Amino acid sequence: MSEQETLLRVEDLWVRFPTRNGIVEAVRGISFAVGRERVGIVGESGSGKSMTGRSILRLIRPPGQMTAKEISFKGDNLLDYSERQMRDVRGHKISMVMQDPKFSLNPVMTVGKQISEAYRLHSGASRGDAKRKALEMLEAVQIREPERVYNSYPHEVSGGMGQRIMIAMMLIPDPDLLIADEPTSALDVTVQMRVLAIMDKLVKDRGMGLIFISHDLQLVSSFCDRVIIMYGGKIVETCKASELHNAKHPYTRGLLAALPQIDDPKAKLAVLDRDPVWRDQESVVAYD
Amino acid sequence: MNQPMLEVANLNVYFGEGGDIFQAVDSVSFKVKKGGSYGLVGESGSGKSTVLRAISGLIADWDGRICVEGEVLEPKREKAFYRKMQMVFQDPYASLHPRHTVDRILSEPLGLHGIGDVETRVLKALDDVGLGKAFRFRYPHQLSGGQRQRVAVARALMLEPQILLLDEPTSALDVSVQAEVLNLLSDLRTERNLTYLMVTHDLAVVAHMCEEIAVMSHGKVVEVMSVEQMRRSEPKEAYTRELLMASKGYDPEFFAGEAV
Numbered sequence: 052m053s054e055q056e057t058l059l060r061v062e063d064l065w066v067r068f069p070t071r072n073g074i075v076e077a078v079r080g081i082s083f084a085v086g087r088e089r090v091g092i093v094g095e096s097g098s099g100k101s102m103t104g105r106s107i108l109r110l111i112r113p114p115g116q117m118t119a120k121e122i123s124f125k126g127d128n129l130l131d132y133s134e135r136q137m138r139d140v141r142g143h144k145i146s147m148v149m150q151d152p153k154f155s156l157n158p159v160m161t162v163g164k165q166i167s168e169a170y171r172l173h174s175g176a177s178r179g180d181a182k183r184k185a186l187e188m189l190e191a192v193q194i195r196e197p198e199r200v201y202n203s204y205p206h207e208v209s210g211g212m213g214q215r216i217m218i219a220m221m222l223i224p225d226p227d228l229l230i231a232d233e234p235t236s237a238l239d240v241t242v243q244m245r246v247l248a249i250m251d252k253l254v255k256d257r258g259m260g261l262i263f264i265s266h267d268l269q270l271v272s273s274f275c276d277r278v279i280i281m282y283g284g285k286i287v288e289t290c291k292a293s294e295l296h297n298a299k300h301p302y303t304r305g306l307l308a309a310l311p312q313i314d315d316p317k318a319k320l321a322v323l324d325r326d327p328v329w330r331d332q333e334s335v336v337a338y339d
Numbered sequence: 340m341n342q343p344m345l346e347v348a349n350l351n352v353y354f355g356e357g358g359d360i361f362q363a364v365d366s367v368s369f370k371v372k373k374g375g376s377y378g379l380v381g382e383s384g385s386g387k388s389t390v391l392r393a394i395s396g397l398i399a400d401w402d403g404r405i406c407v408e409g410e411v412l413e414p415k416r417e418k419a420f421y422r423k424m425q426m427v428f429q430d431p432y433a434s435l436h437p438r439h440t441v442d443r444i445l446s447e448p449l450g451l452h453g454i455g456d457v458e459t460r461v462l463k464a465l466d467d468v469g470l471g472k473a474f475r476f477r478y479p480h481q482l483s484g485g486q487r488q489r490v491a492v493a494r495a496l497m498l499e500p501q502i503l504l505l506d507e508p509t510s511a512l513d514v515s516v517q518a519e520v521l522n523l524l525s526d527l528r529t530e531r532n533l534t535y536l537m538v539t540h541d542l543a544v545v546a547h548m549c550e551e552i553a554v555m556s557h558g559k560v561v562e563v564m565s566v567e568q569m570r571r572s573e574p575k576e577a578y579t580r581e582l583l584m585a586s587k588g589y590d591p592e593f594f595a596g597e598a599v
Contacts, residue, residue: 095515210383240382240540240582240585241581243585244585266514269588270589272588273587305515309514309515310518311544312543313543313546313569313570313583316547316566317547319522320521320522321518322522
């Protein structure tokens with residue numbers, strides 16, 4: 052990544068939630084950077100991977116607290132931005148696709164209206180232009196009858212189509228960085244692969260950066276360029292996606308061994324032995 | 340002689356009525372031998388869970404033949420039937436009563452069937468699923484996902500059934516926890532000679548758990564194969580091939596070219 056420009060650089064990020072039983076630390080001092088590449092953040096539930104994604108857009112709501120030494124996007128520190136300036140970043144420069152299209156689309160607004168609204172908000176284009184652009188975008192995510200989908204409501208489309216609509220909406224303002232938080236986990240496997248193929252192509256064609264948050268090691272290692280593995284709010288390991296099978300950290304190795312494999316049958320699956328030491332180890336710095 | 344434990348023949352399941360009828364399952368037939376483990380694979384809407392629900396008696400609107408140990412089942416089930424067959428549901432966060440303790444969850448089936456000796460049985464069941472008596476008076480919210488699914492398995496085993504219907508038992512769990520629950524299920528099957536019918540969308544999980552696999556699509560069984568055939572990647576149907584590819588991770592060449 053050294054020869055490429057760094058899009059995003061995060062240094063010493065912490066996310067804390069005060070609860071009745073004291074403060075819960077969801078993310079504990081992680082540092083990483085993302086260029087125009089596909090970076091996967093993998094971890095199990097509670098590892099802090101989603102909170103990391105949200106922190107970048109400063110979407111942690113009180114009483115949750117987010118602190119960091121630096122979250123810079125193309126050299127500007129987002130921590131110094133006002134809420135107003137942040138609104139310009141969200142969607143326009145950095146977009147986010149969430150897990151389930153059922154909950155991220157407005158149920159009482161047509162799909163087309165939602166997509167063109169996203170575009171008009173950031174570009175100030177006219178209604179006509181926005182509609183043309185939205186139809187173009189629907190075509191780009193390989194929806195066969197863009198005109199029909201444009202006029203339909205979210206409950207009239209399938210899950211796979213809903214997620215493609217979300218991707219169209221997120222990509223229409225032409226962001227530099229896309230954060231995808233389990234974008235395909237709610238979808239059937241074959242649909243999942245098609246949606247990934249579309250994302251892959253768009254990200255490549257536009258030279259965007261992608262942060263792909265997932266619990267699926269196999270998927271991330273086959274889809275991304277680089278992988279960051281999180282455990283207990285820290286980064287335990289980072290490596291090239293193609294090198295994941297040579298991972299060194301016992302947590303990563305344990306996760307890989309726990310996966311059933313079709314072509315490598317075992318009588319028993321390996322069970323992960325969680326070592327309390329992992330929680331206290333220093334977070335690995337993942338700048339490249 | 341060699342009677343199958345569970346036999347399903349020409350099963351059709353319909354939803355709705357009149358002109359608005361929808362056939363969710365279309366003449367599905369299969370046999371599971373005693374002590375065997377059979378997998379139904381397919382994507383959402385393929386009808387795999389509906390088959391399971393018809394067998395377990397949760398859906399009454401079906402025709403065809405369902406036999407357990409040669410005995411033909413009616414849509415309405417006798418109480419005794421549930422001592423033969425039990426089900427483990429997909430989401431342990433939804434299938435356990437949030438305001439019942441583990442003790443009450445596990446003793447309820449015993450009470451319903453008038454079985455005594457509750458305390459010993461509950462403790463033994465907890466032990467069998469690797470939880471131990473410390474968990475007896477906890478509420479579901481005090482348990483992790485994997486522990487909850489163990490409680491659900493323990494509940495299904497309280498009446499000592501011979502057949503377990505497993506509806507995506509690990510899809511809501513993390514991989515490391517999935518491994519624990521799958522190991523538990525395999526151990527229980529060997530120890531008690533249980534018969535499993537498992538529904539899942541994850542080919543790697545069925546390959547690990549089952550000996551024979553039926554692939555479903557749009558309510559029909561499109562292909563039946565043994566686990567060895569699947570391992571050798573010899574599916575005949577294009578749909579099965581696609582499922583197999585997808586379960587091995589993202590392959591840009593395979594999927595980019597033919598994206599719809």
